[in-house]
Amino acid sequence: MSDPAARPRTAAVVVAAGKGLRIGGDLPKQYRRVGGRAVLTRTLAALAQHPDIDRIQPVIAPDAADFYRECLADLDIDLGKKLSEPVEGGATRQQSVRAGLEALAVTGGVPDLVLVHDAARPHVATDLIDRAIRAGREHGAAVPGVAVSDTIKLVEPIAPGIGRVHETPAREALRAVQTPQAFGYAALIAAHRRAADEGRDGFTDDGALAEWAGLQVVVFEGDAANRKITQPSDLIEADRSFSQGAGDVSVSAMTTLVSRLATGFDVHKFGPGDHVWLGGVKIPADRGVIAHSDGDVVLHALTDALLGTIADGDIGTHFPPSDEQWRGAASDQFLAHAVQLVRAKGGKIDHLDITVLAEAPRIGKHRDAIRARIADIAGVPIACVSIKATTTETLGFVGRAEGLAAQAAASVRLPEICAELDAEAEQAARQS
Known part of the structure; x- marks a missing residue:
């Protein structure tokens, strides 16, 4: 691995603001799943794991924040540390690249070298990134290119869909240009600013x-496998390619998914204190709760619900109250663990629904904050989180204000193969 102190600082701008209309459907191609993970997730991972890339600046569409957050949920935490907060792109690719370059100028220190890469090229290999960085350092402006196998004609349009051949360039001199393209940062941002001014x-x-x-731009050796996903056939081929990857725990996006619904319930008795935790939000109250951890009944119930969808025990199985390391622990890590287990099986969380049972405190004014916090922990859009509250009409321990409770439901989709394996394991257990 390169010594960061002994080499130029290198950043990457990942352009992911396009709509990808040619691929069809409402979901932009960079958020489609190939081999069980979003195209953008795979692209970011390939760049982030390269030791000579210090920082990555994603550029996304203004309405894509929820899609992007789902991509991050599938990215290794250590790799995610290289990512800067995404910035919004413009109406054109050129405007989006400039937005990414400008963001690099104000966050984390100006880099010496910058790579510009299309989000829709998830097959970018380590050796191609090596060549890009090397060519960028040596020449200041370098792009990858692959030789073309087809004969190319330059034509002059003479009618709709018809063109007269003007020239037939020699194939030996032609290259199909790819990304990542490498430039000295100062020179590239200056060029972008000048183009915008003019x-x-x-x-x-x-x-x-x-x-x-x-x-002076040079062309270095590209990679034929570094294909850009443009057409539906490209998406299918990428899905097939990544699904066959060795050691990949994800599954093909084409695999049949089965729906699972599970519930969770938690209760805590009131005790001394001035606040309670509900859904990862600290809410002022005239009492606290008695619990081994922070006593967040909402997150505890949700954790059990998610664990139920994959038949993997309950919160006490994974975080036993007899273990002192969980005393006073924040419950967001319990829910995050359950989310990770679901995704490790190739699962997709569709919806999380919670009902709080309490006479007090009232959660009405905290509802949106709780939904946002749960969405952040689970890596799902806020629209996929619902929270309600009710009293018990003075009946029972809740009605007597002795404690509070929460019940939760989680719906997920799991690859059919995981469901079959779980069924086989259950049958084996019954026979043993």
Whole structure:
């Protein structure tokens, strides 16, 4: 691994703000799943695991925050540390790249070298990144290219869908350009700012913009496997490719998913204190609760519900109250653990629903904060989290204000193969 102190600082801008309309459907292609994980998740992981890339600046569409958060939920925590907060892209690719470059200028220190990469190229390999960084350092502006196998014609349009051949370039001199493209950061951002000032906004890649700005751009060896997902057939092929990856615990997006619903319940008795934790939010109260951890009945119930969907015990199985390391522990880590277990089986969380049973405290004004916190922990859109509250009309321990409780339901989809394996394990247990 390279010594960070002995090499130029390198950042990557990942352009993920496009709509990907040619792929069909309402979900942009960078958020489609291939081999069980989003295209963008795979792209970010490939770049983040490279030792010479110090920081990654994602650029996303203004309405894609929930999609992006789902991508992060499937990314290894250590790799995620290299990611800066995403910035919103513009109406064109050029505007989006500039937004990413400007963000790098104000967060984490200005890099020496920057790679610009398309989110829809998840097959980017380590050796290709090596070549990009090396060429960028040596030449200041470099793009990967692969030789073309088809004969290319330059044509002059003479009618709709018809063109007259103007020239047939020699194939030996042609290259199909890919990303990541590598540039000295100062030179590239200067070129982008100049283009914006002069109203030039038609560049479809940064190599062309750099050429326009007068930079000498070199082409280094690309990678034929570094395909850009553009058509539905590309998505199917990428799904097949990643599904066959050795050691990949995810499953094919084409695998049949089965729905599972499970519930959870938790209760805690009131005790001394001035607040209670509900759904990861600290709520002022005239009493606290008696518990081994922080006593968050909402997160405890949700944790049990999610564990129930994969038939993996309950919260006490994974975090026994006899273990002192969990005394006073924040319950968000319990829910995060259950979420990770579901996703490790290739599962997708569809909805989380909670009902709080308490005479007090009232949660009405905290509802949105609780939903947002649970969505953040679970890595799902806030629209997938519902929370309600009710009293018990003075009946029972809740009605007598002796404690509070929560019940939760979680619905998930699991790959059919996981469901079959669980059924086989259950049958074996009955026979033993």
